[in-house]
Amino acid sequence: MFVTPAYAQAAGGAASAFTSFVPLILIFAIMYFLLIRPQQKKLKEHKLMVEALRRGDQVVTGGGIIGKVAKVHEDGVVEVEIAEGVKVRVMKATIVQVMSKTEPAA
Incomplete structure (x- = not known):
């Protein structure tokens, strides 16, 4: 019990x-x-998406900057043209969205 x-x-x-x-x-x-x-x-x-970036793509960065990819470097850096003649270098990882893709050259 x-x-x-x-x-x-x-x-x-x-x-x-x-x-x-x-x-x-x-x-x-x-x-x-x-x-x-x-x-x-x-x-x-x-x-x-970041690996497929190429020249001419319109992208949005993490900071909200919209621009066109001018040059893709091998070290993880992309040159983005945000205005005519104004280019900034950003890390590929900070690209948030690709707004429009360019067609590959034939």
């Missing part, structure tokens, strides 16, 4: 240890499919 808590806990066994981890596993699975996986997909798309 008077069972101590130590004996009551020992009666559960290995099955209760597994069932206590099920909610934790479910929370991790939900976090993976709702947060981690979409973020990885977005990063992959951004990387492909």
